[in-house]
Amino acid sequence: MAHHAEPITDAARAAQTLERLFDEHEHAVFFGGAGVSTASGIPDFRSVDGLYRQHFDYPPETMLSHSFYVEHPAEFFRFYRERMVALDAQPNACHRTLAALEHVGKLDAVVTQNIDGLHQAAGSRRVWELHGSVHRNICQGCGAVYDARWVCSREHEDGRGVPVCPVCGGTVKPDVVLYEEPLDERVLEGAVRAIAQADLLVIGGTSLVVYPAAGLTRYFQGDKLVIVNRDPTPQDAAADVLISCEIAQAFSF
Structure with missing residues (x-):
């Protein structure tokens, strides 16, 4: 693992980097949090x-x-x-790009902490909803x-x-899943399996401080770990690529 990667702050360069990484890998997984949906007004x-x-x-x-x-x-x-x-919220560029990547066989699964259903609304089919759905x-x-x-x-x-x-x-x-409640065992096992089998893990829009969800990254044994988040996270030192810009712009490719 490369340590202390210099964050990419330019959205156009971030999009080029992500597009190349998805092209170069066969089994990508996206792990996302609340920051994925902020561009949708949530x-x-x-x-x-x-x-x-x-x-x-x-x-x-x-x-x-x-x-x-x-x-x-x-x-x-x-x-x-x-x-x-938020019933009126619509998928943004990040949701749409992830759905398109799955459609062409470049993304194995989405693991999300969000409960808004926007990944499915954008067309993603393999979505592990760690915290359930409204x-x-x-x-x-x-x-x-x-x-x-x-x-x-x-x-x-x-x-x-x-x-x-x-x-x-x-x-x-x-x-x-409310505070004090356990995660669904079937969903958790599916998410762990997807992450463990991935050769590229892109983490986006999450502060990586909510457990047990944030602990799932330890199952990743693949080639490249990417973190896309506006603010630093506790796991930045483990990332091969750090992207620090709006996630919807980084996924506009």
């Missing part, structure tokens, strides 16, 4: 104008925890609808599945804004 968590810098009655980490969901369901769903679901909402009673529009429509509520299953009356919970 705020990330930890940057200057991110979700965690805004002011709410409770810290966002608390409101997105399993215990808060159980103890304060009305407040949970108000925050969730307002801040976590587009699946599951009745805790009978297992019926509802989409995000249904949860946001407020048609089926208990009077406090909590969605209730019209089939059995059970509470409908978003299929997203």
